[in-house]
Amino acid sequence: xxxxxxxxxxxxxxxxxxxxxxxxxxxxxxxxxxxxxxxxxxxxxxxxxxxxxxxxxxxxxxxxxxxxxxxxxxxxxxxxxxxxxxxxxxxxxxxxxxxxxxxxxxxxxxxxxxxxxxxxxxxxxxxxxxxxxxxxxxxxxxxxxx
Numbered sequence: 303x304x305x306x307x308x309x310x311x312x313x314x315x316x317x318x319x320x321x322x323x324x325x326x327x328x329x330x331x332x333x334x335x336x337x338x339x340x341x342x343x344x345x346x347x348x349x350x351x352x353x354x355x356x357x358x359x360x361x362x363x364x365x366x367x368x369x370x371x372x373x374x375x376x377x378x379x380x381x382x383x384x385x386x387x388x389x390x391x392x393x394x395x396x397x398x399x400x401x402x403x404x405x406x407x408x409x410x411x412x413x414x415x416x417x418x419x420x421x422x423x424x425x426x427x428x429x430x431x432x433x434x435x436x437x438x439x440x441x442x443x444x445x446x447x448x
Contacts, residue, residue, distance in 0.1 A: 325358035333369035337384050338362070344385050364389040403431045 330336045330351050338345040340361045348366075356363060366380065366389050387394045407427065408416055 322358050326355050327353060328356065328363060329353050330365055333367060334365045335368050335380060336363045336365055337381065337389060339364075344381065346381050348380055367392075399431070400428060403428050 328336070330349060330353075332351045335348040335350060336354060337348050338356060338361055340357070345361075364384075366384065368380075383391050383395075411420060
């Protein structure tokens with residue numbers, strides 16, 4: 303092999319290594335955890351904030367927010383929740399449930415009852431309903447509007 307051919311081969315290999323390295327490094331922001339899928343199967347060990355390496359083109363990841371939104375989550379088995387409800391679990395378990403419960407409450411009461419007479423009861427009923435269906439999630443407070 304001549305010297306120009308060696309340089310071309312070296313350049314091609316360096317380019318491939320750069321592509322593989324770029325595909326395998328990812329960053330997880332503070333307040334998030336990464337859950338990984340390999341071949342479509344959810345892996346059991348999430349990673350915290352920072353830079354991480356994964357197998358390129360074989361392993362994929364989703365960043366899941368774990369900080370306070372309108373909900374507070376403590377000691378939730380994250381991998382089981384993602385396995386059962388996907389990485390968008392908060393939409394399924396919390397936001398859709400709250401929307402449904404508020405619609406049910408507002409449909410059977412007048413505006414006077416909703417905004418003045420039963421306002422405190424509305425929050426307590428909503429809190430009970432969410433806690434009853436999802437005992438692993440702790441529901442503290444949410445701003446509600448009918």
